[in-house]
Amino acid sequence: MSPVNLKIEGPRNPSSKEYASLLYFLSQSYGFSDLRWFENDTSFFYGTRPDQLKTKWVLKHGDQFASHVGIFPFNAMVDGRPIKVAGIGSVATHPEYRGRGLMKKLMTHVDRQMVQEGYDLSILWGERSLYKPMGYERGVFQDRFSFNRRFLKPLPLGKSIRPVKAGDWPTLQKLYTRHPFHTDRNVDYLKTLHRRFNRGIPEPIWVMEKAGKVVAYVIVFKINEGYEVAEWGGDVKNVIDLIASVLPKPSTGIVWISIYPGCELYRWALDHHEGQVRTPTSCMVKIINLGKVLKAFESQLQARYESHSLRNLGSLSLQLPGQDKVTLNFGRNLQVEVGAKSGKALMLTQSQCVRLLFGGTSPSYELKLKDFELELLDSLFPLEWYWWRSDWI
Numbered sequence: 001m002s003p004v005n006l007k008i009e010g011p012r013n014p015s016s017k018e019y020a021s022l023l024y025f026l027s028q029s030y031g032f033s034d035l036r037w038f039e040n041d042t043s044f045f046y047g048t049r050p051d052q053l054k055t056k057w058v059l060k061h062g063d064q065f066a067s068h069v070g071i072f073p074f075n076a077m078v079d080g081r082p083i084k085v086a087g088i089g090s091v092a093t094h095p096e097y098r099g100r101g102l103m104k105k106l107m108t109h110v111d112r113q114m115v116q117e118g119y120d121l122s123i124l125w126g127e128r129s130l131y132k133p134m135g136y137e138r139g140v141f142q143d144r145f146s147f148n149r150r151f152l153k154p155l156p157l158g159k160s161i162r163p164v165k166a167g168d169w170p171t172l173q174k175l176y177t178r179h180p181f182h183t184d185r186n187v188d189y190l191k192t193l194h195r196r197f198n199r200g201i202p203e204p205i206w207v208m209e210k211a212g213k214v215v216a217y218v219i220v221f222k223i224n225e226g227y228e229v230a231e232w233g234g235d236v237k238n239v240i241d242l243i244a245s246v247l248p249k250p251s252t253g254i255v256w257i258s259i260y261p262g263c264e265l266y267r268w269a270l271d272h273h274e275g276q277v278r279t280p281t282s283c284m285v286k287i288i289n290l291g292k293v294l295k296a297f298e299s300q301l302q303a304r305y306e307s308h309s310l311r312n313l314g315s316l317s318l319q320l321p322g323q324d325k326v327t328l329n330f331g332r333n334l335q336v337e338v339g340a341k342s343g344k345a346l347m348l349t350q351s352q353c354v355r356l357l358f359g360g361t362s363p364s365y366e367l368k369l370k371d372f373e374l375e376l377l378d379s380l381f382p383l384e385w386y387w388w389r390s391d392w393i
């Protein structure tokens with residue numbers, strides 16, 4: 001079967017009739033024996049409803065699925081401002097059709113689709129070498145702490161510490177949305193997390209009740225090196241008591257949590273951690289609409305502008321190929337302006353832009369830029385952002 005002879009149909013969305021064979025194809029491509037692996041992992045996005053099918057893109061050869069790429073839509077909130085995020089996942093080509101450019105063809109199609117559908121940013125978790133040629137770069141570094149379970153003091157399980165119950169979901173939803181960084185999800189999404197994380201641990205979602213009210217929750221799951229906390233909500237003392245109490249016995253080994261700076265749990269972690277690493281894990285980012293992304297971070301940029309007493313600097317413009325120029329105006333307040341006509345802009349590659357906005361260190365280390373206001377960029381970037389483990393795709 002030479003590539004030229006292949007009669008490939010698509011890209012198109014799968015139909016509801018094809019759904020079962022799509023799941024089979026995905027598991028087969030990843031070498032998973034569980035035919036419902038993908039549906040269990042991100043079940044909110046899987047199913048035969050039109051809104052679930054229209055985000056999946058396939059190529060077929062006769063009756064056989066040859067390749068698939070999925071868009072997993074999120075509305076990420078940054079201090080109350082939305083970023084329309086296209087998560088990319090379930091990227092697969094059937095073993096018999098690999099090396100013929102099919103994944104590349106679908107990624108190119110999905111790229112256009114993301115622009116057409118007005119996404120601001122795309123995020124995925126995968127190999128850098130595979131996705132870098134498609135304009136993605138490692139970004140969104142997070143502090144990942146490990147804790148020795150010996151030093152966490154478990155409380156007895158019972159009425160006040162118990163697995164989540166049907167009536168708890170709206171409270172969990174409220175606790176989650178109190179975080180400055182979260183995705184805009186509904187209760188149905190939250191319910192699917194139970195199915196996602198109960199592999200290797202029968203009860204992944206636990207709550208703490210006080211005076212008949214749920215005041216905190218955690219979502220935990222098994223990883224090779226111990227356990228990990230995928231999500232938490234509530235006051236720090238209650239969250240720590242929950243983590244200490246709900247992991248399976250014996251109470252030894254390591255538990256990992258990625259925590260965003262500034263929250264109470266982060267301050268507790270600085271005092272009690274066993275290890276701390278700053279890592280994007282396998283996260284890759286592509287900026288589709290720089291103006292919208294910077295607008296979402298405007299209050300964060302403003303806070304830095306004030307704390308560095310940066311005044312009367314005029315403006316600073318940034319631009320990505322094919323996108324509008326984005327200007328940071330430094331007046332009384334810092335303002336993000338999209339599409340300003342005058343002034344020169346710093347042209348960035350996708351990779352430079354991701355490292356500037358969401359890199360691991362300051363721009364003067366990350367970017368090879370000449371004749372530019374590196375000191376100014378250093379005081380404003382990288383931005384602080386957090387993506388929950390429970391929202392990985």
Ligand SMILES: CC(C)(COP(=O)(O)OP(=O)(O)OC[C@H]1O[C@@H](n2cnc3c(N)ncnc32)[C@H](O)[C@@H]1OP(=O)(O)O)[C@@H](O)C(=O)NCCC(=O)NCCS
Nearest residue numbers: 029030091092093098099100101102103104126127129130
């Ligand atoms: C990864 C996968 C989707 C690639 O599909 P494919 O249709 O064979 O890919 P393409 O032929 O379109 O190759 C696109 C490019 O990626 C490169 N590539 C393919 N697989 C790669 C890998 N695992 N790592 C790095 N680069 C890879 C190809 O060499 C090609 O580069 P080129 O354009 O410079 O020649 C396929 O191997 C697969 O389904 N693997 C199992 C599931 C998986 O790992 N999915 C990705 C999870 S992040």
